[in-house]
Amino acid sequence: MAAVHGPSSKAEPMNKATAVPYVNGIMPVMDQRIYVHALLDQFEARYSGSGGQFRYDGQAWFGSDYNKLWLKSEGTVGTNGSFGDGDHEVLYDRSISRYFDLQSGVRLDIDHGPTRAWGAIGLQGLALYFFDAEATFYFSDRGVAGRLTGSYDIFITNRLILQPQTELNFYSNSDGARGVGRGLSDIDAGLRLRYEWHRKIAPYVGITYSKMFHDNVGFRDNSDAVGSGTNFIFGIRSWF
Amino acid sequence: MVESVFPKRTSIVRRRFVTGAAALSCGAAVFPALARKATIESMVSAELPEAASSFLLNVEKIPVRVGKQHAKGVGINGSLPAPTLRWREGDTVELQVRNHLHEDTSIHWHGIRLPADMDGVPGLSFAGIPAGETFTYRFPVRQNGTYWYHSHSGGQEQAGLYGALVIDPADKPAYTADRDYVVLLSDWTNADPMDIVSNLKFDGDYYNFRQRTVGTFLHDIRKDGLMASVRDRLAWGGMNMAPTDISDVSGIIYTYLMNGRSPAKGWVGLFRPGERIRLRFINAASMTLFDVRIPGLTMQVVASDGNDVEPVPVDEFRIAPAETYDVIVQPTTDEPYTIFVQSEDRTGYARGTLATHDGLLGPIPPMDPRPLRTMADMGMGSMKNMSMTGEPKSDPMAGMDMPSHEKTTPDSQSVEQDKTVHHHAAMHDMDMSNMAGMDMGNMDMPGMSMHHSMPHEGSSSSIKEQRAVSGSPAAMPETQPAKLKTGVEVQSLAPQPQNRLGEAGDGLDGNGRRCLRYTDLRALKPWTDPREPSREIVLHLTGNMERFIWGFNGKKFSEAEPIRLMLGERVRFVLINDTMMEHPIHLHGLWSELENGQGAFQPYKHTVNVKPGERLSYLVSADTPGLWAYHCHLLYHMDTGMFRTVVVS
Numbered sequence: 001m002a003a004v005h006g007p008s009s010k011a012e013p014m015n016k017a018t019a020v021p022y023v024n025g026i027m028p029v030m031d032q033r034i035y036v037h038a039l040l041d042q043f044e045a046r047y048s049g050s051g052g053q054f055r056y057d058g059q060a061w062f063g064s065d066y067n068k069l070w071l072k073s074e075g076t077v078g079t080n081g082s083f084g085d086g087d088h089e090v091l092y093d094r095s096i097s098r099y100f101d102l103q104s105g106v107r108l109d110i111d112h113g114p115t116r117a118w119g120a121i122g123l124q125g126l127a128l129y130f131f132d133a134e135a136t137f138y139f140s141d142r143g144v145a146g147r148l149t150g151s152y153d154i155f156i157t158n159r160l161i162l163q164p165q166t167e168l169n170f171y172s173n174s175d176g177a178r179g180v181g182r183g184l185s186d187i188d189a190g191l192r193l194r195y196e197w198h199r200k201i202a203p204y205v206g207i208t209y210s211k212m213f214h215d216n217v218g219f220r221d222n223s224d225a226v227g228s229g230t231n232f233i234f235g236i237r238s239w240f
Numbered sequence: 241m242v243e244s245v246f247p248k249r250t251s252i253v254r255r256r257f258v259t260g261a262a263a264l265s266c267g268a269a270v271f272p273a274l275a276r277k278a279t280i281e282s283m284v285s286a287e288l289p290e291a292a293s294s295f296l297l298n299v300e301k302i303p304v305r306v307g308k309q310h311a312k313g314v315g316i317n318g319s320l321p322a323p324t325l326r327w328r329e330g331d332t333v334e335l336q337v338r339n340h341l342h343e344d345t346s347i348h349w350h351g352i353r354l355p356a357d358m359d360g361v362p363g364l365s366f367a368g369i370p371a372g373e374t375f376t377y378r379f380p381v382r383q384n385g386t387y388w389y390h391s392h393s394g395g396q397e398q399a400g401l402y403g404a405l406v407i408d409p410a411d412k413p414a415y416t417a418d419r420d421y422v423v424l425l426s427d428w429t430n431a432d433p434m435d436i437v438s439n440l441k442f443d444g445d446y447y448n449f450r451q452r453t454v455g456t457f458l459h460d461i462r463k464d465g466l467m468a469s470v471r472d473r474l475a476w477g478g479m480n481m482a483p484t485d486i487s488d489v490s491g492i493i494y495t496y497l498m499n500g501r502s503p504a505k506g507w508v509g510l511f512r513p514g515e516r517i518r519l520r521f522i523n524a525a526s527m528t529l530f531d532v533r534i535p536g537l538t539m540q541v542v543a544s545d546g547n548d549v550e551p552v553p554v555d556e557f558r559i560a561p562a563e564t565y566d567v568i569v570q571p572t573t574d575e576p577y578t579i580f581v582q583s584e585d586r587t588g589y590a591r592g593t594l595a596t597h598d599g600l601l602g603p604i605p606p607m608d609p610r611p612l613r614t615m616a617d618m619g620m621g622s623m624k625n626m627s628m629t630g631e632p633k634s635d636p637m638a639g640m641d642m643p644s645h646e647k648t649t650p651d652s653q654s655v656e657q658d659k660t661v662h663h664h665a666a667m668h669d670m671d672m673s674n675m676a677g678m679d680m681g682n683m684d685m686p687g688m689s690m691h692h693s694m695p696h697e698g699s700s701s702s703i704k705e706q707r708a709v710s711g712s713p714a715a716m717p718e719t720q721p722a723k724l725k726t727g728v729e730v731q732s733l734a735p736q737p738q739n740r741l742g743e744a745g746d747g748l749d750g751n752g753r754r755c756l757r758y759t760d761l762r763a764l765k766p767w768t769d770p771r772e773p774s775r776e777i778v779l780h781l782t783g784n785m786e787r788f789i790w791g792f793n794g795k796k797f798s799e800a801e802p803i804r805l806m807l808g809e810r811v812r813f814v815l816i817n818d819t820m821m822e823h824p825i826h827l828h829g830l831w832s833e834l835e836n837g838q839g840a841f842q843p844y845k846h847t848v849n850v851k852p853g854e855r856l857s858y859l860v861s862a863d864t865p866g867l868w869a870y871h872c873h874l875l876y877h878m879d880t881g882m883f884r885t886v887v888v889s
């Protein structure tokens with residue numbers, strides 16, 4: 001990810017301004033700084049009639065206004081201790097418009113199941129009307145996959161925020177070993193009510209609905225099934 | 241008593257500082273350790289320090305306490321804010337600045353005309369002052385009035401390294417007063433300035449806890465009806481913008497200070513009934529526009545950015561970061577008067593009292609409702625100009641509440657000029673595409689009716705500006721930005737930027753009080769350089785609030801060429817604010833003569849506050865060679881790219 005530290009590759013070469021004889025080469029303003037942030041959007045316990053599970057979904061980035069290294073990770077741990085739905089991505093992120101970034105890189109499915117690797121390319125940003133949206137395509141010798149996620153913040157008050165959220169996964173081919181069906185493979189939707197007593201630490205409660213769609217009979221269907229259906233959740237959203 | 245503490249050589253200088261420090265800081269909620277010994281009497285009765293020409297300034301860490309929190313700030317000679325300095329016009333001043341910090345420092349003499357190597361901007365003027373070293377500033381003082389000084393290094397300005405600067409005139413002052421007080425306004429936070437930028441990069445609304453909610457939506461429905469409210473939400477949402485965007489950093493982390501004192505403590509200025517009191521307001525805040533009033537007293541505005549103007553009687557005025565205004569008040573009774581200074585976003589206030597003896601307190605008025613941005617702030621013109629005929633109103637004076645400003649009615653000259661400038665160039669270049677999905681006719685925009693366009697285009701210049709805008713071949717060379725498009729660094733473009741010099745600002749127009757407007761400022765003396773400008777430099781003020789990137793013409797400082805001026809040339813800067821926030825734009829080392837319709841008596845300023853969606857212009861005589869800073873004086877806008885180097889050679 002050399003691009004992360006490199007100069008902005010905008011059409012204009014950066015630092016034309018160095019044509020000016022700055023004293024000791026000192027820039028009067030440092031507007032190309034590197035920033036680091038991480039957001040743990042979901043960090044929650046889920047309960048349903050059939051048991052419970054723990055789920056996390058977070059992302060982190062570091063970089064400048066134009067070029068960033070972006071990490072995403074999500075996964076689910078069932079009461080039996082098995083790690084499922086593990087998805088980890090390393091992406092190069094490039095700001096391309098007012099609200100959207102282009103991301104490309106690698107996705108690794110690493111959990112209790114067999115490991116899969118994908119190439120990834122997608123868009124992430126703020127759609128109009130303040131919808132947070134991500135749309136990513138994945139490709140490998142197993143076919144292609146897609147993921148759409150979206151969320152929206154409804155301000156009940158300035159600190160009490162209701163957030164509908166949804167994640168949809170598509171696969172061109174089923175993958176029995178990972179419990180993935182063809183077409184719309186799974187959906188995870190939630191309604192979370194968080195309280196931002198501090199911007200960076202907000203506890204929440206809510207409900208989620210998740211379902212795996214299996215087009216073949218005979219899939220192994222044990223740990224993955226835990227958490228399917230409607231769950232009551234509580235957790236904490238945080239970032240730094 | 242105090243003198244013996246200091247080495248003999250510096251004692252004279254030091255004593256003055258301690259007086260100043262005591263005046264500003266002692267007993268304050270924000271107080272420096274060294275000044276704590278001074279008595280309360282010395283504090284309340286202290287006026288300006290004596291004038292001097294030789295100073296030793298020790299830049300150092302200073303413990304600060306706001307409320308229960310302890311923090312470290314950066315001050316000078318034990319004082320935070322830094323001590324008030326008083327110079328004499330005609331003197332050559334010498335200021336030794338010793339850096340006791342563990343990082344570089346610098347001091348910029350804001351608004352002072354001096355050789356470029358004395359201006360104090362690291363990289364442009366000099367290399368900065370390294371830890372443990374001393375730098376000596378030495379330059380002749382060729383002006384008088386109220387100014388200030390501050391660090392131009394990192395976040396030191398936010399951390400307290402700013403102080404007032406008062407320069408006595410060589411001749412008799414234009415206005416006399418019995419008492420003379422500095423009223424230095426600032427925004428204090430215990431947060432690390434670097435953290436603030438970082439938080440804003442993550443979430444531009446991080447410090448805004450006044451966003452519209454389900455509750456305000458229901459309230460709007462009751463008031464305006466369901467469809468109008470829905471349409472309004474869709475209009476703003478469709479732009480990914482919010483009308484509640486007033487200040488990037490708010491009272492949620494700021495304590496607003498007057499002369500270093502929190503509102504809980506307050507600052508006190510003493511007077512005897514009948515006296516004329518000069519109050520020198522300086523906005524030394526990093527990110528806050530303030531609205532100043534003294535309920536019960538009319539303020540005569542007599543100077544702006546250090547330069548005398550014809551008196552303007554007002555009840556209230558807005559002061560952007562880095563601006564200064566001198567006002568004269570004359571209380572005739574012995575009751576206490578509150579100097580009430582609200583932040584523009586109404587998340588807090590600074591407070592002081594004018595009283596006949598210490599301990600008296602005037603009533604503290606409630607804060608005004610916070611303003612909401614309107615479509616005019618989006619550069620979409622006023623409602624009036626949005627009429628379907630596409631023709632702006634033909635009577636330039638219609639809608640102006642002139643009666644309350646008798647004193648400031650434009651002279652015949654400027655009225656004549658008005659007649660030549662009815663046709664707003666912008667009207668013909670309007671790009672309606674950005675307004676898709678908006679039903680302007682039915683949108684309810686509170687306060688909108690007050691935002692009449694005031695077609696004071698100022699001097700005859702506007703004809704040329706129009707030519708520049710429409711792109712017809714003008715005889716003179718122009719510095720025109722390439723066609724601006726929205727993108728990473730440009731969230732919005734103002735399709736119809738307005739002349740808003742006749743407005744007091746969001747939240748002030750129509751509040752029932754006489755509020756100062758830029759068109760009211762009329763210099764006492766005519767310009768010294770009557771030449772017409774030979775070219776225009778058009779700068780769009782641009783930014784992306786979601787990404788917290790700011791710049792000019794869609795570029796951050798590091799991506800742009802410097803602005804080059806020829807020594808001796810006279811140029812017109814045309815600023816077009818494509819954002820929905822105010823930007824106080826500050827040009828170092830040279831004067832900015834605001835084209836506000838006052839002809840040869842247009843006011844000299846060093847910092848010009850550009851309203852959202854506004855187009856304005858000023859003239860600059862490039863009479864001093866060197867590298868000069870040109871930037872927005874909102875610290876975090878400058879820090880994230882709203883900065884240019886101006887090269888005069």
Ligand SMILES: [Cu+2]
Binds near residue numbers: 350
């Ligand atoms: Cu400055």
